[in-house]
Amino acid sequence: MLSKSTKLCKVIAIVVSVLFVVALFGGCTPKESGDKGTPGTTSPGQTATATPTSGGQQTTAPAEPAGGVAKPDVLEITREMYFGDVSDNPDLKKEFMEEFSKKFGINLKVNYYPKNEYMEKVNLAITAGEITGLVNIYGPASNVVKKRDDGVILPLDDLLADNEVWKKWQKEYPTLTELYKLPDDNQTWAVAHGFAFNFFDRAIRKDWLDNLGLPVPETLEDLYVMAKAFTENDPDGDGQKNTFGLVSSGTWNLQDIFYAHGCRLDNVGGGTITFDMEKMAWVDNMFHPEMPNALAYLKDLYLNGYLDPEVFVNTGAKMREKFYNGIAGSWFYWWNNGYSAENTIRQIHPDAAIIEIPAITGPKTKNVNQYAANGTPFILLKNTKQPKETVHWYVNLLDNEEAYWWFRYGTDRYNEYDLANKTIKRKVDPESAVGGGYASPGLIGDFPWYTSNNYIIVTGDDPALIEDYKFKLDRKMKVFEDGLSKGLLYEQPFRYDAPISETYSAISADISKAVKECLFDAVTGNKTIEEAISTYRATMKAIGAQKVLDEANKSVGTSDNFKY
Template sequence: MKRKGIKTAVLFLCCALLLTACGGGQSTGEEAGSYDENAKATITWLNILHTASPPTDTILNKIEEKTNTDIQFSWIPDASKEERINTALASNSLADVVTLTILDNSSVRNALKSGMFWEVGPYLDEFPNLAKIPEDTRKSASIGGKLYGVPFQKDLARNGITIRKDWLDKLGLELPKTTDDLMAVAKAFTEQDPDGNGVADTTGFVDRNDLIYGAFKTLGSYFGVPNNWKVSEDGKMTPEFETQEYIDTMNFMKNLFDNGYINKDFAVTAKTDQQQKFAQGKAGIYVGALFDSKNLLNMAKGIQDNMELEIVNNITTTGNESDRAIWAANNGIGGLIAFPRSEVKDEAELKRILKFINDLMDEDVYALMTYGIEGTHYTVDADNATTITDTDLWQQEVQPFSSTRPKEFGYDIHDADPLKQKSDKLIKENAKHAVLNPAYSLDSETYTTQGSELQKIMTDATYKYILGESSLEDFKASVQTWRDSGGNRMIEEYEAAYKEVHS
């Protein structure tokens, strides 16, 4: 296996130095197929960092020991990932392994389609963990029917509702089962002084400036909105905002806003501020990832010590189980672990790196990257439930690796926290009702080049309608603007791509 140089102690360098370091190695000239897959391998990895600072070597050393590798990470801060990845692709200055999380980025998509990265679909079944990647996941992560990396596997549908159970109990209310119930609870939480302080200072919902990961898209699922696109039996595609269900969702949100059942500044509220408001007792309904409930309760300690939370994932307009639906974020794909042909020179080298990715999916390695070292970072009971014992140390040494895990679910080891256990259970249950985006793996040049610009037209129009700044006629005029500005072309391209894949 080629060597890439001495492991650097300084992980944050300027972009030019980082990219030069990643691309500096040369092949040893071994013939394809002659590499010993059981030999210790040196593997470089251009990876995304989602924490304030990179990890120490404590967990890295353990991972290297278990995977028989020397791993040389070059970390790119999440905030600058798009610019840095674009630069790396343009200069072909990469690493053996490259984390690609922005698959709708035009540079990334074009690089994948150009053959810059290995197609790995034909090799996955040679490795026990990789072979278990579901066919639907492989298809969703493919471009033009080809899989150019190992997909990061995330839970299909993580969202639902976190609600103040203590407020429900105080007001004599049941957990909501329908959207009408939810509206009634929001009204009561706003008007009936659920915190008992004699001041009208609470709202039902607290939301943020995000139509996707905030409340809107999850509420849309409850009303039956398709996940981005609706496909007819003959392959005709309709954008979600042209459905009646989307309008119903806007009307629900507009009702919340008009009556003061949601924070008036939700359209400009950041996620951290949203969560702080909930933790401070300003509202009783939070829509987002179900596992946020644990964090919200922890944030409330010392502020709202009497807070009791419940989580809900079965809201419908009718109350019927058969009508349950929840959108699947990126079809459960968190991006690709990709392997550039410029760095991974032959099939034998590719297979050795795929073995490494396969080994990262073993339960003991997953435990390392999620919880750390038993006795140092966490304890575990007879039921394989873990409790973090040193949060500061865990955040420093373990947390940065969480986004590097190729798979985030399906393991026996689990969190001991009751809310986290319940959220895991409900997220697993959500998968049965998950609604996929039928266009996720399809190719549209217009989407690649104009997707963000076109989406802004409809995002702005949606907010304006909810906030009472425009009429339904104005909203429909914006839809026409979207069509005239490239939407019609996008629809044609997606329909052609859909036909090609399903013919």
């Protein structure tokens, strides 16, 4: 394995060389996929098959590589929200399969189920043998493990061994091809439906900084000075003490403070069992030597009111509301969400301006904040008649610019594809009340090479829209570039998002409760920091958390000497 820094340099080189190959976090994270959407009907999943292509028709099918694999008789894909929910847009659903089949010379069959019971329906259909081919399931990786252990899916390594696109990805985007390579058998059990880089960054009221003559913070010390001034020095200039520095929902939006101390929290910012990329092992960062300092820093902010007094009771919505209303001056939240919030804040405070920064530094000054790329898994069912042809051509189509965008947004009847200029103008659906585009197939997510971060994608034909898109995209990408060029950002592969451990699944709620209590007690001064950590240790020992660390480390072929 390459050393950590070599690997990181390589990632940076790749990222920089392909010019902003980062993807917007679209609606494609497992968390979002798991959200309950619009209630659908209870009708069974419907399927339809496109009419086979008649002879002599023009297609722009990707050329079959020499010695390549023949096209499958049918490419069967199962995915939620295909042209809306299950009963929406039946004509568009059918038309797309027909048009796609004509254009690319591959008969496409899409199965779709109601969003609010997608996984239940998919599981039933798999058990009943009603569907074959590629099936998009929800993350995390443990769902893939389950399907493998149920014996209903095929490993992909041999099937893709001679696929040129796959080989290219292995070289240029190794974490993409390894996303669903399971550590215990070293086999690849799914292809990602997208590979969208994403991270949290710190958004700050730039107009408040300017009003107070403060620089954009870079370190923990700067951040403290800022939070204090945002609370005590009337940053909005209305003569009242009605603002504070930092807002968060629990520790979710304070993660950069833990990062700066080198003791990162888990993937949801609420736990301390996390994968350490330097040790390449699962650890409990509650016992990181810097953790007491991180907690002392937060305690100081909290007791002085520089951090929202309601930090431990805020929901996510409440946290956002305080930033939108101009009460709180800063949060640590999804990349670009601060900039998106600017318009909302300006409805009340017309002069509001936001700046986003990739990380703040402290004892840790390099590789401080992590980005990860993920996409939910597409598994290949064992009952697929032509498994090799199916997965081979699916991967080929993802590498084909036109086929990719069709998968994403539909045919050129509903989109003006100016691919030479990397511009996509989605046509306005006259039936849309908000001037939105037509419903789209949504079969695929962002990939680094085809993404809303290197294509201009607008709805409608107004040139001002394109200028606005470019401005916003430049501003957004600058945060990521800054993070990379200053060595603040590093890649934390998604496969290390949550521990693969049966015990973890069983006791994660208890663990979460123990962490919450410890953080609350330490930051509010309910207990001393030492007492809070020692209570946590006793609780974790009592609930059997040792097994979580041991199992998780075993799953990645390592061990950690730590004992609760």
